[in-house]
Amino acid sequence: MNDSLFSPVDPDGIRRFLFEGAGVRGVIVRIEHSWQQIRVRDDYPDSVARVLGEVTAATALFAGDIHLAGNVSVQMKAPPLLPLVFAECTAEGDVRGLARWGDDARDSSLRPDELSCAVLAITIERKESGTRYQGMVPLEGETFARSFEAYFAQSEQLPTAIYLASNQTTCAGMLIQQIPTEGGAERERDALTFEHAKILADTLQTDELLTLDATELLHRLYHEDDLRLFDAYPVRFRCSCSRERVAGMLRTLGREEVFTVLSEQGQVAVTCEFCNEPYRFDGIDLEQAFASEMLNAAPQRAQ
DSSP states (O other): OOGGGOOOOOSSEEEEEEETTSSEEEEEEEESHHHHHHHTTTTOOHHHHHHHHHHHHHHHHHHHOTTTOEEEEEEEEETTTEEEEEEEEOTTOEEEEEEEOOGGGGGOOOOGGGSTTOEEEEEEEETTTOOEEEEEEEOOSSSHHHHHHHHIIIIIOOOEEEEEEEOSSOEEEEEEEEOOOOSTHHHHHHHHHHHHHHHHHTTOOHHHHHHSOHHHHHHHHHTTSOEEEOOOEEOEEOOOOOHHHHHHHHHHHOHHHHHHHHHHHSSEEEEOTTTOOEEEEOHHHHHHHHHHHHHHHSOOOOO
């Protein structure tokens, strides 16, 4: 592997790589500061935080996948233990996430095979076209990584190996994927390269995935292979909430319900579940919000 391709990487970053001369690509993500910002937003039990960390790392991996090229969100529902786990990562690396859990979650390891009737939904918004695509797969297997692999096998029909880990300070992941080709000798070559890459990746220990940066990790696994390593780009915790979006949400509730709350409480207060940012609306604010809705709905007169 060519060490001249290496450059320092931010503790929170996504890095892509390719196996030269073969149709196999990969993504590595490691998130420290942003993961800690997500985790401190709520008093997550350790088992719930581990699941949220793995889902957050997986979401960043998918957003960093060249093939997807868009914003990605992952939603998991597994009531009553985990009514909701949600993570989102934009193509620019803005990440956020949250989880909701039941009382018994504290005493459960929350392995996928312990979560009955659980479903994973992966939503991709293509950056260039703006089109949205959602794929759903049942949560199955011993790890969440296996469930995500099943998504790629069913929805994308691409051989994919995924590795995920999370602890109190870091969440991390690695994805290896065979790129679609026409067939024949190239496909056989790519399949052999993918299998080679997966066999070596299977030797990766959890602590290595959590502590090694992309350069060290790839050298540990593939120092005898010819890799092309792309520049890293940062991942950062950033919430997409805004006063305008909250006002839009209130409008969807309807004027009667919102003004009933106003009359009872003197204001309408909303706190973002992702970043805990408070938004408060008094009577004047709400009149303006609903007047804006009426203006937008009114037919435009010819000038």
